[in-house]
Amino acid sequence: MTSGELCPSCSGERLYNLTFKHDGACPLLLPEDSTQAADHDRLLGNRSSFVREATDTERTLAAWIGMPDIDRVTIDNPLTVKVDWVGTRRRLLRVGGRPWFDPDADTSP
Numbered sequence: 001m002t003s004g005e006l007c008p009s010c011s012g013e014r015l016y017n018l019t020f021k022h023d024g025a026c027p028l029l030l031p032e033d034s035t036q037a038a039d040h041d042r043l044l045g046n047r048s049s050f051v052r053e054a055t056d057t058e059r060t061l062a063a064w065i066g067m068p069d070i071d072r073v074t075i076d077n078p079l080t081v082k083v084d085w086v087g088t089r090r091r092l093l094r095v096g097g098r099p100w101f102d103p104d105a106d107t108s109p
């Protein structure tokens with residue numbers, strides 16, 4: 001198990017994508033829960049997918065799991081998230097106009 005497989009704050013296990021099993025006191029739990037609720041509401045509005053700006057927590061987690069080019073994020077090259085639903089919420093990320101990064105597709109050690 002590599003370090004990116006455990007939450008950088010509470011050491012909870014990474015379940016899939018950017019989703020970790022945070023403990024109740026983890027400072028990343030509340031922002032992640034709030035983002036998930038907001039994403040769920042948007043998906044319920046009959047949208048199969050949408051793109052939004054990444055949250056600070058998502059940026060932290062993307063860097064933690066080793067997303068390429070995460071260090072190139074700037075105002076002109078923002079980190080964006082494409083949210084869709086494939087039986088569960090999936091988040092793809094990209095920096096500026098670079099290709100989408102799927103955290104689940106990265107199986108490098």
Ligand SMILES: [Zn+2]
Nearest residue numbers: 007010022026
């Ligand atoms: Zn955590």
